[in-house]
Amino acid sequence: MNSGTERNTEEKILKAARQVFTEKGMAGARMQEIADKAGINKAMLHYYFRSKEKLFDRVFKEAFGLFWPRVDQYLQTTTDLKTLLKAIVTSYIDVLIDQPFLPIFILNELHRNPDHLKRLFFETGVDPTQLLEIIKGEMAAGNIVEMDPRELLVNILSLSLFPFAARPLVSRILWDNDQESYVAFLKERKNTVYEFIVRAVFVSSAC
Amino acid sequence: MNSGTERNTEEKILKAARQVFTEKGMAGARMQEIADKAGINKAMLHYYFRSKEKLFDRVFKEAFGLFWPRVDQYLQTTTDLKTLLKAIVTSYIDVLIDQPFLPIFILNELHRNPDHLKRLFFETGVDPTQLLEIIKGEMAAGNIVEMDPRELLVNILSLSLFPFAARPLVSRILWDNDQESYVAFLKERKNTVYEFIVRAVFVSSAC
């Protein structure tokens, strides 16, 4: 064994692979580019990860974990839907501002190879039932408008994720390609998306 | 000149190219596969379109045209925002049910090569100003909640497009991979998305 070079090299490879794969996708990524970016020989990629596919899988699985709302971590604090909603939207936007390529990467690769999803399911422990139950509860209590709970979840995801997935399109067409103000817009969405959803589904008691 | 085989072959190539490019993306698409699917020799692709990139550009530009709300076509009928909103959401969903790969294809390729967008702008005549003006008007008239008009537009796009872009993810996780009921869900969204947005932004006069 050696003094930590292993973890270091492995980590260097993973970092580079994350960059290249998320930017170019599985098909567009080149092993040589990953090696260059990691500052090592191409053979090392295979030494550590055997094949492009295995390396990709590793990167993809990791990324996927960030991509589905982890309600469990907030549930200890609260079961109030409004608070929960705010937490989900906020944490999504915070994560994605740091990892702008994540949404397209995930959606794209899942699109090209949907079969991976079954495996990921189990391995990453994605599970929306908790959240859906809470929504059902609020609906039964008459606090929110009647609708398919899954629909509300889809809308939450849509409003949180789409502006990142469509960033190159939207930022150029509507924000004149000014990245700073687009990021400002994204950050404001922590509030505006929350409020938008609240107005759309919570039965107003203000009348 | 010959009796129509030209248009036919060109059209066969384009049809195959649309399929392969939208399914696999520029990087994942193979000229050979396009040729096979078109039932012709690979050399014909270059005979008609010179290069992979040129063929891709043609397909992409065409697809992009379907992807930005063409308000102009409805504006002759109405300038009422609610009616307009319903028309946009409906036409989006109708188009995308027939072309499910479109959203990821566009978003992905735009992401990998954002520079193409400038050119596309002019060539496809995409222009959101009309719609934004109408939104501003309704806001000034006090009919809808105060917000950045672009934000409302982004939300409309998000809610319309995301469920298609995320289809492999969402349909498996929330609809148990039952495509029929997922399509049913998407169709219902012509109404539910419309109503969701109306509740979120139109100042209720029902009290």
Place this chain on the structure above:
DNA sequence: GAAAGAACTAACCATTTGGTTAAAACAAAT
């Protein structure tokens, strides 16, 4: 410090891939 094993590299290999070419098949014009 010698042996043993792990980390690393340069050179190489087989296959795939976008693209070309030279010639054949076909159609139209004279």
Place this chain on the structure above:
DNA sequence: ATTTGTTTTAACCAAATGGTTAGTTCTTTC
């Protein structure tokens, strides 16, 4: 029927790409 131009094909090519190998260097252990 011959010429002329267009459409189509089979065979080919050079570059790129994922992967391998044989050997070198570095670490650890005794």
